[in-house]
Amino acid sequence: xxxxxxxxxxxxxxxxxxxxxxxxxxxxxxxxxxxxxxxxxxxxxxxxxxxxxxxxxxxxxxxxxxxxxxxxxxxxxxxxxxxxxxxxxxxxxxxxxxxxxxxxxxxxxxxxxxxxxxxxxxxxxxxxxxxxxxxxxxxxxxxxxxxxxxxxxxxxxxxxxxxxxxxxxxxxxxxxxxxxxxxxxxxxxxxxxxxxxxxxxxxxxxxxxxxxxxxxxxxxxxxxxxxxxxxxxxxxxxxxxxxxxxxxxxxxxxxxxxxxxxxxxxxxxxxxxxxxxxxxxxxxxxxxxxxxxxxxxxxxxxxxxxxxxxxxxxxxxxxxxxxxxxxxxxxxxxxxxxxxxxxxxxxxxxxxxxxxxxxxxxxxxxxxxxxxxxxxxxxxxxxxxxxxxxxxxxxxxxxxxxxxxxxxxxxxxxxxxxxxxxxxxx
Amino acid sequence: xxxxxxxxxxxxxxxxxxxxxxxxxxxxxxxxxxxxxxxxxxxxxxxxxxxxxxxxxxxxxxxxxxxxxxxxxxxxxxxxxxxxxxxxxxxxxxxxxxxxxxxxxxxxxxxxxxxxxxxxxxxxxxxxxxxxxxxxxxxxxxxxxxxxxxxxxxxxxxxxxxxxxxxxxxxxxxxxxxxxxxxxxxxxxxxxxxxxxxxxxxxxxxxxxxxxxxxxxxxxxxxxxxxxxxxxxxxxxxxxxxxxxxxxxxxxxxxxxxxxxxxxxxxxxxxxxxxxxxxxxxxxxxxxx
Numbered sequence: 077x078x079x080x081x082x083x084x085x086x087x088x089x090x091x092x093x094x095x096x097x098x099x100x101x102x103x104x105x106x107x108x109x110x111x112x113x114x115x116x117x118x119x120x121x122x123x124x125x126x127x128x129x130x131x132x133x134x135x136x137x138x139x140x141x142x143x144x145x146x147x148x149x150x151x152x153x154x155x156x157x158x159x160x161x162x163x164x165x166x167x168x169x170x171x172x173x174x175x176x177x178x179x180x181x182x183x184x185x186x187x188x189x190x191x192x193x194x195x196x197x198x199x200x201x202x203x204x205x206x207x208x209x210x211x212x213x214x215x216x217x218x219x220x221x222x223x224x225x226x227x228x229x230x231x232x233x234x235x236x237x238x239x240x241x242x243x244x245x246x247x248x249x250x251x252x253x254x255x256x257x258x259x260x261x262x263x264x265x266x267x268x269x270x271x272x273x274x275x276x277x278x279x280x281x282x283x284x285x286x287x288x289x290x291x292x293x294x295x296x297x298x299x300x301x302x303x304x305x306x307x308x309x310x311x312x313x314x315x316x317x318x319x320x321x322x323x324x325x326x327x328x329x330x331x332x333x334x335x336x337x338x339x340x341x342x343x344x345x346x347x348x349x350x351x352x353x354x355x356x357x358x359x360x361x362x363x364x365x366x367x368x369x370x371x372x373x374x375x376x377x378x379x380x381x382x383x384x385x386x387x388x389x390x391x392x393x394x395x396x397x398x399x400x401x402x403x404x405x406x407x408x409x410x411x412x413x414x415x416x417x418x419x420x421x422x423x424x425x426x427x428x429x430x431x432x433x434x435x436x437x438x439x440x441x442x443x444x445x446x447x448x449x450x451x452x453x454x455x456x457x458x459x460x461x462x463x464x465x466x467x468x469x470x471x472x473x474x475x476x477x478x479x480x481x482x483x484x485x486x487x488x489x490x491x492x493x494x495x496x497x498x499x500x501x502x
Numbered sequence: 503x504x505x506x507x508x509x510x511x512x513x514x515x516x517x518x519x520x521x522x523x524x525x526x527x528x529x530x531x532x533x534x535x536x537x538x539x540x541x542x543x544x545x546x547x548x549x550x551x552x553x554x555x556x557x558x559x560x561x562x563x564x565x566x567x568x569x570x571x572x573x574x575x576x577x578x579x580x581x582x583x584x585x586x587x588x589x590x591x592x593x594x595x596x597x598x599x600x601x602x603x604x605x606x607x608x609x610x611x612x613x614x615x616x617x618x619x620x621x622x623x624x625x626x627x628x629x630x631x632x633x634x635x636x637x638x639x640x641x642x643x644x645x646x647x648x649x650x651x652x653x654x655x656x657x658x659x660x661x662x663x664x665x666x667x668x669x670x671x672x673x674x675x676x677x678x679x680x681x682x683x684x685x686x687x688x689x690x691x692x693x694x695x696x697x698x699x700x701x702x703x704x705x706x707x708x709x710x711x712x713x714x715x716x717x718x719x720x721x722x723x724x725x726x727x728x729x730x731x732x733x734x735x736x737x738x739x740x741x742x743x744x745x746x747x748x749x750x751x752x753x754x755x756x757x758x759x760x761x762x763x764x765x766x767x768x769x770x771x772x773x774x775x776x777x778x779x780x781x782x783x784x785x786x787x788x789x790x791x
Contacts (some may be wrong), residue, residue, distance in 0.1 A: 132620070133620050133621075136596060208542070271765045299764065300763055300764060300765055301764040301765060302765050302767070303765070304718075304720070304721070304724070304767075306715045306724065307518065307714070307715060308722065309514045309518070309642070309645075309756070310511055310514065310515075310755075310756040310759040310764065311759065311764050312513070313507055313510050313511055313759075314507070314760075316507075317504050317506075317507045329622050330716050330718060333622065333624045333716050334624075334715060334716065337630065337631060340631055341631060341632075341633045341638050341640065341642050342633070343633075343640070359621070361621050361622065361623065362622075365623070365624045365625060365626060365716070366626075367626060369631075482684070484605040
C-alpha cells in the first residue's frame with residue numbers, strides 16, 4: 077500500500093517538475109526579448125526567422141543577432157534623428173515553412189512593424205517579398221541567397237546578403253586566383269553534394285559556372301548522397317575510383333567529418349579540398365574533431381571580419397550572452413538591423429516611401445562582415461556583398477585556425493597552402 | 503565494372519553488415535521473447551553512443567574500453583523501461599503497444615538534444631583512422647573490430663541463452679509464458695532482463711559505431727528502421743537471422759552504389775524488404791510460424 081502511494085506521488089512530482097523544465101526550456105529558447113517600454117516613441121522591426129523546426133539552431137542564432145543589434149542601437153541612444161526613439165524587435169517564427177513565414181510577417185506588420193527583416197531561407201523570402209510589396213512595407217533581408225527573390229522587380233525588397241550567383245562567381249574567382257598564384261592546375265575534379273535543395277542547387281550551379289569559366293578542370297564524377305548520411309565509405313570508394321585531383325564538396329556539418337576521415341582511410345590522393353560555398357568545414361566542433369585532417373581545406377563563403385572593431389565588440393557581447401561566437405549568419409543578422417537603423421537615422425521617419433528613398437541611398441561601412449560598403453543596386457541587391465576565401469591553417473588556438481586568405485584587404489594570413497600535403501602525411 | 507572497387511565495396515558491406523546484425527539482434531531478441539516491437543531501439547543506441555562519448559570526453563577513456571560500462575548503463579535503462587512501462591502494456595493489442603515505445607524514443611531523443619545540443623559530435627578515437635591494406639584493397643580497422651566484436655557478441659548471446667539458467671528461463675518464457683509461470687519462473691523479471699539484454703546489445707553496437715560516424719540526437723530513427731528491415735529479412739525473433747539479414751543488407755546497400763546514386767540506398771533496402779515479404783514472409787531463417 078505505501079509503495080503504491082509513493083508511486084503516485086512520484087508521478088505527480090515528475091509531471092510537475094518535467095512540465096516546469098519544459099516551460100523553462102521553451103521560454104529561454106526564444107531568447108526573451110527585452111521589451112523596452114520606457115521611451116514612448118518606439119520603432120518596431122519585424123524579424124521572421126526559422127526559430128523552430130529543422131533549422132532551429134540557425135534560426136535562434138539569427139534572432140539573437142537581430143536582437144543584439146537592437147540592444148546595441150538602443151544602448152547607444154536609439155535613433156537620434158527621431159529624438160532617441162528606441163527600436164523594438166517583434167519576433168516571428170517561420171518554422172522553416174514559406175506559408176508560415178508569410179503569415180508571421182503579416183502578423184508583425186499588423187502589430188505595427190515598420191520594416192521586416194530575416195528570413196534565412198530563400199523560399200520564405202520569396203513569400204514575404206510578395207506580401208511586403210502588397211502591404212508596402214520595406215523588406216530588408218539579412219540572409220537569403222537565391223537570385224530570384226530580387227529578380228521580380230519589387231520596389232520594397234532589399235538584400236544585405238550575397239546572391240547565389242555572387243557566391244559562385246566568388247568561388248570561380250578564388251579558384252583561378254589560387255591556381256594562378258601557385259602555378260598548379262588540377263585536371264580532374266569530383267563534385268559532391270547533399271541531396272537537399274541547397275546542395276543540389278549549389279553543386280549544379282557550380283558545375284555550370286566551372287564549365288563557363290574556361291578553367292581546364294573536368295568534372296569526372298558527381299557524387300550525391302542524402303542529407304544526414306551516416307556512412308560514406310561506398311561514396312569515397314567511388315570518388316577514389318574516379319581519380320580526381322581536387323574535390324569540390326557542397327556539404328553540411330555532419331558529412332564533412334565523415335567525408336574527410338574516409339578520404340584519409342582510403343588514401344585518396346588529392347591536391348586539395350575546395351568548398352564552393354557550404355558549411356561543414358569551419359564550425360568550431362568540426363575543427364576540433366578533425367584536427368590536423370581539416371588543415372588546408374579552402375572554402376569560399378560570406379564571412380565575418382574578425383579584425384574589425386564592430387565585429388569584436390559584437391562578438392564580445394554575443395559570447396557574454398550566449399557563450400557561442402558570433403558566426404557569419406548571426407553577424408549578417410546583426411548587420412541587417414544596423415543597416416535598418418542607419419536608414420531610419422537618415423529618414424527620421426517611418427514613412428515607407430521615405431524609407432525606400434533612403435534605402436537606395438545607403439552607404440553603410442561600419443559592419444562586421446567581409447565586404448565593401450552596403451549599397452543597394454536597382455534590383456535591391458547589396459553591391460558591397462563579397463565572399464571571402466578561408467583556409468583552415470595550423471594554430472594553437474582552435475578558434476583562430478580559420479583564416480581569411482582573400483580578399484587581400486581582409487586577409488589574416490598571406491600564405492595559401494596549395495597543393496596541400498596528403499591527409500595521411502601530416 | 504572496376505573489380506577493385508567491387509571487392510572493396512563487398513568487404514565494406516560485410517563489415518557494416520555485422521554491425522547492422524548486432525543492432526537488429528537486440529530488436530529481434532525483445533520481439534522474440536515478449537512479442538513487443540521496440541520502437542525506441544535506435545534512440546537507445548544513440549543514448550549509448552552519447553554515454554560513451556561523454557566518458558571519452560570527460561575521462562579520456564576510449565570507447566572500446568568504456569564498452570562494458572556503457573553496456574551496463576544501457577542494460578539498466580532497458581531493465582527499468584521494461585519494469586515500469588512495457589510490462590504494463592504487454593497484454594494490450596499491438597497497436598496500443600506502439601505508442602508508449604514511440605514516446606520513450608521521443609523522450610530519449612529530446613533528452614539527448616537537451617543534454618548535448620544539436621551539433622554533430624565525432625571525437626577522434628585511437629583507432630578511428632587506422633586502416634590495413636591488402637594490395638589495393640583497404641580494410642578499415644575500426645570497422646573490422648566492430649565486425650569481429652559483433653560476431654563475438656552474437657556467439658556470447660547464443661551461449662548465454664543455451665547454457666545459463668537465466669538464458670534457459672528466457673527461452674522458456676519466450677516459448678510458453680503460462681508454462682514458464684507454472685514451473686515457477688518469475689516471468690516479469692525474466693522479461694526485464696530480456697529487454698535489458700536487447701538494449702545492451704544495441705548499446706554495444708552503438709559504441710562500436712562511435713569511431714565511424716558523428717553522433718547527433720536525431721539519428722536514432724534511421725537505425726530503428728535499419729534494424730526493422732534486418733529483422734524482417736532474417737526472420738522475426740530469430741537471432742541468427744538478424745546476423746544474416748544484417749550482412750545481406752550491408753552488402754546490398756554498398757554494392758548498389760556501383761549502379762545507383764547513393765540517394766537511392768534506401769530504395770534498395772526497402773525493395774529487398776518487399777521482395778522478401780512477398781516470397782518468404784516469415785523471413786530467410788524464420789521457419790516456425
